[in-house]
Amino acid sequence: MANVESENAEQAFGVYVHWPFCLSKCPYCDFNSHVRHAQIDEARFVRAFETEIAATAARVGNRSVSTVFFGGGTPSLMQPATVGAILDSIGKHWKVDPNVEVTLEANPTSVEATRFKGYRAAGVNRVSLGVQSLNDASLKELGRLHTAQEALDAVAIARQNFDRYSFDLIYARPRQTTDEWRIELKHAISEAAEHLSLYQLTIEPETPFATLHAAGKLVVPNDDNARDLWDVTQEVTAQAGLRAYEVSNHARPGAECRHNLVYWRMHEYAGIGPGAHARLDVEGRRRAIATEKRPEAWLMRVESLGNGVITDDMLTREEIADEFLLMGLRLAEGIDPERYKRIAGRELDPERIATLTSLGFVENGSDGMLRVTQSGFPVLDAVVADLAA
Numbered sequence: 001m002a003n004v005e006s007e008n009a010e011q012a013f014g015v016y017v018h019w020p021f022c023l024s025k026c027p028y029c030d031f032n033s034h035v036r037h038a039q040i041d042e043a044r045f046v047r048a049f050e051t052e053i054a055a056t057a058a059r060v061g062n063r064s065v066s067t068v069f070f071g072g073g074t075p076s077l078m079q080p081a082t083v084g085a086i087l088d089s090i091g092k093h094w095k096v097d098p099n100v101e102v103t104l105e106a107n108p109t110s111v112e113a114t115r116f117k118g119y120r121a122a123g124v125n126r127v128s129l130g131v132q133s134l135n136d137a138s139l140k141e142l143g144r145l146h147t148a149q150e151a152l153d154a155v156a157i158a159r160q161n162f163d164r165y166s167f168d169l170i171y172a173r174p175r176q177t178t179d180e181w182r183i184e185l186k187h188a189i190s191e192a193a194e195h196l197s198l199y200q201l202t203i204e205p206e207t208p209f210a211t212l213h214a215a216g217k218l219v220v221p222n223d224d225n226a227r228d229l230w231d232v233t234q235e236v237t238a239q240a241g242l243r244a245y246e247v248s249n250h251a252r253p254g255a256e257c258r259h260n261l262v263y264w265r266m267h268e269y270a271g272i273g274p275g276a277h278a279r280l281d282v283e284g285r286r287r288a289i290a291t292e293k294r295p296e297a298w299l300m301r302v303e304s305l306g307n308g309v310i311t312d313d314m315l316t317r318e319e320i321a322d323e324f325l326l327m328g329l330r331l332a333e334g335i336d337p338e339r340y341k342r343i344a345g346r347e348l349d350p351e352r353i354a355t356l357t358s359l360g361f362v363e364n365g366s367d368g369m370l371r372v373t374q375s376g377f378p379v380l381d382a383v384v385a386d387l388a389a
């Protein structure tokens with residue numbers, strides 16, 4: 001059985017909080033998000049979040065929280081007081097780093113932007129806005145409830161309230177040309193202070209987009225066109241000083257999302273709320289933990305059992321090593337082969353590294369790190385599969 005490295009003292013520790021509700025379901029999205037027409041009883045959810053935070057803290061013990069991330073669903077539908085109560089509870093059960101990064105995902109509608117000031121007062125210091133596109137026709141096709149102007153207004157309100165903000169765009173959309181994307185991306189960069197998440201549209205199984213796609217009614221760019229759009233993305237962001245520090249994430253140096261780095265560097269994180277995932281070291285062993293996804297079932301579980309956990313597995317050495325490659329190779333900084341050796345109990349295969357290097361897909365940095373190159377990123381899944389085999 002694998003012994004987790006005893007690096008906890010120096011490692012970041014993140015807390016992910018999931019708010020599972022949205023005003024409507026976007027046709028491309030397979031996140032754990034639900035639409036409810038009745039009023040959500042936020043006070044009841046706060047009590048359940050507090051219960052789950054207390055149970056998790058009792059289990060993992062002493063940790064210093066370096067990042068908190070409110071994700072969804074649509075966390076910007078929460079009242080600021082709800083966010084404040086959850087943060088207070090985190091502070092009651094764990095030590096919190098004085099420089100803690102507290103991010104909240106927000107949908108850029110005018111109603112949600114009115115809560116930004118309240119979120120800041122509650123302790124949020126970074127927002128991530130789901131802008132998705134700066135083109136109204138695309139926003140409509142993506143089923144979004146906001147216009148491009150409304151999104152830009154929300155970005156302006158974010159800028160007034162937070163030193164740190166980011167926004168998400170989806171590209172490789174139906175009929176999107178490289179010229180259009182170049183203009184849209186430059187416009188986005190002129191509005192983005194320090195961080196952008198740029199995702200290629202993925203057709204997720206069992207979504208309305210998957211049905212339309214299967215029926216030939218939704219045509220997305222083919223591999224060559226998607227590759228051209230990816231190249232434009234890298235070129236335009238690099239020129240603007242927003243380098244890709246991860247496959248889909250771009251930031252000015254020092255402005256990376258520290259919470260997401262916790263995942264990619266395979267540090268520890270707690271998962272609170274319906275359908276949240278966690279990776280925690282309990283008694284020196286890494287565990288993969290997940291909670292009940294359905295919001296009402298999660299509530300009842302927490303209220304009756306004291307936590308919403310439905311799976312709680314001790315990972316094997318092989319599983320931890322695979323996850324280390326899968327997450328770490330997404331990062332421009334790459335992975336430390338020595339850490340791989342400590343986790344896996346064996347070295348990465350030098351022959352495979354030599355072949356991937358000769359193909360130009362990976363390189364060894366002068367800092368000793370192994371990283372995927374710009375040519376390797378578009379075939380990242382294959383590179384990871386090869387190294388993990």
Ligand SMILES: C[S@@+](CC[C@H](N)C(=O)[O-])C[C@H]1O[C@@H](n2cnc3c(N)ncnc32)[C@H](O)[C@@H]1O
Binds near residue numbers: 072130131199201
């Ligand atoms: C949990 S969602 C966003 C939060 C917020 N509810 C929103 O929609 O603005 C996180 C991000 O994942 C991206 N995303 C979701 N589904 C996607 C898909 N099928 N393809 C590409 N990106 C997707 C979107 O950019 C979205 O902002």
Ligand code: SF4
Binds near residue numbers: 026029072073074107
């Ligand atoms: S993309 Fe965001 S708003 Fe749309 S359904 Fe998914 S989580 Fe909700």
